[in-house]
Amino acid sequence: MQKSGEDEWDQLIAGANVATMSLERAPFGQVPYGRVEDAAIAVKGERIAWLGTAAEGRSRAAAQRLTVQDATGLWITPGLIDCHTHLVYGGNRVAEFEQRLCGASYEEISRAGGGIQSTVRATRAATPAELRASALARVRRLMAEGVTTVEIKSGYGLELPTERRLLEVARELGETLPLSVRKTFLGLHSLPPEFGADRQAYVDRVCGPWLEALAADGLVDAVDAFCENIAFTLAETNQLLMAARSLGLAAHIHAGQLSDMGAAELAAQWGALSADHLEYVGEAAAAAMAAAGTVAVLLPAAYFTLRQTTPPPVAMLRQNGVSLAVATDCNPGTSPCTSILTAMNMACTLFGLTPEEALSGTTRNAARALGLQDELGTIEVGKRADLAFWRVERPAELSYGLGANPCVGVMHRGRMREALIHDGYPTLDAGMLEA
Numbered sequence: 503m504q505k506s507g508e509d510e511w512d513q514l515i516a517g518a519n520v521a522t523m524s525l526e527r528a529p530f531g532q533v534p535y536g537r538v539e540d541a542a543i544a545v546k547g548e549r550i551a552w553l554g555t556a557a558e559g560r561s562r563a564a565a566q567r568l569t570v571q572d573a574t575g576l577w578i579t580p581g582l583i584d585c586h587t588h589l590v591y592g593g594n595r596v597a598e599f600e601q602r603l604c605g606a607s608y609e610e611i612s613r614a615g616g617g618i619q620s621t622v623r624a625t626r627a628a629t630p631a632e633l634r635a636s637a638l639a640r641v642r643r644l645m646a647e648g649v650t651t652v653e654i655k656s657g658y659g660l661e662l663p664t665e666r667r668l669l670e671v672a673r674e675l676g677e678t679l680p681l682s683v684r685k686t687f688l689g690l691h692s693l694p695p696e697f698g699a700d701r702q703a704y705v706d707r708v709c710g711p712w713l714e715a716l717a718a719d720g721l722v723d724a725v726d727a728f729c730e731n732i733a734f735t736l737a738e739t740n741q742l743l744m745a746a747r748s749l750g751l752a753a754h755i756h757a758g759q760l761s762d763m764g765a766a767e768l769a770a771q772w773g774a775l776s777a778d779h780l781e782y783v784g785e786a787a788a789a790a791m792a793a794a795g796t797v798a799v800l801l802p803a804a805y806f807t808l809r810q811t812t813p814p815p816v817a818m819l820r821q822n823g824v825s826l827a828v829a830t831d832c833n834p835g836t837s838p839c840t841s842i843l844t845a846m847n848m849a850c851t852l853f854g855l856t857p858e859e860a861l862s863g864t865t866r867n868a869a870r871a872l873g874l875q876d877e878l879g880t881i882e883v884g885k886r887a888d889l890a891f892w893r894v895e896r897p898a899e900l901s902y903g904l905g906a907n908p909c910v911g912v913m914h915r916g917r918m919r920e921a922l923i924h925d926g927y928p929t930l931d932a933g934m935l936e937a
């Protein structure tokens with residue numbers, strides 16, 4: 503006889519250690535990672551219905567005659583969230599990478615048509631099927647490392663039809679894969695050559711008819727701008743944020759990657775979800791971000807690729823109470839990275855985050871950076887059952903390894919992504935099947 507109400511579960515996973523990530527950063531004396539050992543997680547529909555000890559979970563499941571999935575020996579974390587990517591694009595920049603290492607200067611490469619404009623040309627020329635196929639390969643590598651939510655920016659079309667196509671491919675990935683996708687319109691990424699003589703005309707189009715058309719088609723969850731001396735000004739970024747506000751859209755800003763233009767402060771003023779990069783950011787901006795709840799998204803793989811030498815002021819951001827997230831920034835030019843675990847490693851090794859902060863940065867704080875903190879990012883009753891299963895001895899191992907993938911299973915919206923395992927995807931080992 504089944505019990506009624508909240509005790510009716512669809513599934514119970516028992517025996518694993520769970521990193522709930524429900525604390526920002528565990529102070530000494532508190533339980534790091536919001537850890538619950540020898541735990542059980544009950545799922546009903548696509549939500550977490552209960553969390554407790556394995557013993558109690560098993561006994562309640564027996565009363566419901568529910569088969570228990572045994573996960574003894576594994577760690578379970580929230581499904582990872584890559585909250586900053588540009589992973590839909592045409593072509594790649596490997597030739598430039600090689601030219602540079604063979605001695606060509608940035609200027610020579612740029613004069614030969616390289617840089618972001620080469621990706622724009624390749625992206626405009628690509629068919630939707632080509633864009634989908636190359637993005638799918640990248641996104642599956644992220645998914646194999648436990649990613650259940652990814653943010654994807656447009657920004658390599660820089661004309662309405664191609665920007666639309668990129669956002670449509672992003673939407674389609676979310677509709678066809680066991681993956682949640684947030685779509686960001688990055689119209690202010692780079693000035694396209696055809697508007698070289700009239701910046702304002704381009705900015706007006708992006709902030710006006712293009713944004714309105716894309717938003718009307720449900721293709722925009724948020725806007726983004728690359729606010730930098732080589733890209734768009736503070737005033738142009740402000741114009742976009744104003745337009746986003748009038749349409750009720752959220753915002754992110756590429757801020758302080760190469761210089762401090764005041765973009766992080768602007769992000770805070772507008773209540774943007776995140777300010778991203780932040781190698782160059784001052785204390786006033788950090789305090790404003792903390793007060794506004796604007797998350798600092800750190801992108802160490804871009805820092806690494808560009809061989810930058812001034813890391814984000816992590817200690818200062820911490821002291822000011824800014825939430826720190828970590829993402830891959832997957833893009834063809836400055837961060838050809840499809841490994842969220844590598845980004846976490848680099849956040850620790852290059853930026854000095856603790857392994858716990860790195861994991862908060864791809865779970866709890868990444869959810870906040872996408873405005874999804876009520877749904878995702880921690881293992882708590884009522885939140886979505888997006889879970890990653892790991893064969894590790896302790897959660898710090900997720901940031902420790904380079905090139906190893908200890909992910910052995912993923913649950914998205916309450917359903918195990920078994921297809922990935924059965925496909926024999928090379929970096930996802932079959933440990934979950936043995937368990």
Ligand SMILES: [Zn+2]
Nearest residue numbers: 586588756831
């Ligand atoms: Zn970026």
